[in-house]
Amino acid sequence: MVRLMTHNLLACHAKGCTTNNFPLALKDVQIELRESDFNPDFLKGFLPKLDWPALVLAARQLGDETLPLQQPEMLDDEFLKNLHHVLLEIHIEEGSMTCPNCAHVYPISNGIPNMLLAEHEIG
Amino acid sequence: MSRPELVAPPEIYYGDTEAKKYTKNTRNQQIQADMTYRALELLSLPPDEPAFLLDIGCGSGLSGEILDEEGYMWAGVDVAPSMLEVALEREVEGDLFLQDIGQGFGFRPGSFDGAISISVLQWLLNAETSHATSSPPHRLTRFFTTLHSALKNPSRAVFQFYPSSDDQITLISTIAQRAGFTGGLVIDYPNSNKAKKVFLCLMVGGGGHVPKGL
Ligand SMILES: [Zn+2]
Numbered sequence: 001m002v003r004l005m006t007h008n009l010l011a012c013h014a015k016g017c018t019t020n021n022f023p024l025a026l027k028d029v030q031i032e033l034r035e036s037d038f039n040p041d042f043l044k045g046f047l048p049k050l051d052w053p054a055l056v057l058a059a060r061q062l063g064d065e066t067l068p069l070q071q072p073e074m075l076d077d078e079f080l081k082n083l084h085h086v087l088l089e090i091h092i093e094e095g096s097m098t099c100p101n102c103a104h105v106y107p108i109s110n111g112i113p114n115m116l117l118a119e120h121e122i123g
Numbered sequence: 124m125s126r127p128e129l130v131a132p133p134e135i136y137y138g139d140t141e142a143k144k145y146t147k148n149t150r151n152q153q154i155q156a157d158m159t160y161r162a163l164e165l166l167s168l169p170p171d172e173p174a175f176l177l178d179i180g181c182g183s184g185l186s187g188e189i190l191d192e193e194g195y196m197w198a199g200v201d202v203a204p205s206m207l208e209v210a211l212e213r214e215v216e217g218d219l220f221l222q223d224i225g226q227g228f229g230f231r232p233g234s235f236d237g238a239i240s241i242s243v244l245q246w247l248l249n250a251e252t253s254h255a256t257s258s259p260p261h262r263l264t265r266f267f268t269t270l271h272s273a274l275k276n277p278s279r280a281v282f283q284f285y286p287s288s289d290d291q292i293t294l295i296s297t298i299a300q301r302a303g304f305t306g307g308l309v310i311d312y313p314n315s316n317k318a319k320k321v322f323l324c325l326m327v328g329g330g331g332h333v334p335k336g337l
Contacts (some may be wrong), residue, residue: 010229011230041172041198045172049233095245110211112207112221115200116221122227
């Protein structure tokens, strides 16, 4: 399973691909929703790691419009619950992620992204 | 019996049959669990703070289940599809990636609060092909460099592994240092053939002593 929590941390690692290599573009995705325990402390600790615009873009692409375009300063419960859902409860089961720079395609099958590179793509 | 890492690359060695066998073996489960708890202890994460960890060579999720139980969020990478399939069947909570750690990671800087790795590092010491980029030093360099960047500052990565010579330990330590890590080996029960366990305890951002072995 891959969730937006990890999608948001993932850049392309192909040889020489060091700029404009994030976020990986989601394509033809099938998602599944699975409930998970709400942990506000985890979310607050995770916020500084997030690239907010990339997260909002990915969430909206998957049909979730609950996150504001600007990261709010006040972390109220409603915001944290929406963030929890976006980061941890939307599972991408099938589809692919394409690097915006080198166009390498990382396929996602059965919930698992294939990050393997071909010999000529290894740095 | 030969060490598995000398028989075949991990994604071949751990085919469907071997992956299930390895996971179901209760002795493997117990050893893996003990080493995972010890690795977590050596990580010495700040108490009562949620953490996001990377499980390097997560396999069928034996360590991941413990991370779940202990309340950690985690992502796991493994190069053996059959092992990851077993992990899915066991419904571990972490996000799983099919990845060859010798090719390096693409995780953005500071993604993880720590990393653990149980019985994996020795696989990086065996060349998979004759191609120059597949030599162990190349693979280790890509691995440690991109791991160092993926970890937050300060943090730790703890590897339990099975070195087969002092030269291997020197090679691994030298390349890890060049990638920016400090730290060193922790050897538990050094005088017991059976119980002896080797941990490489690496630190990002310096500071902190290498813990003592048991
Ligand atoms: Zn790329």
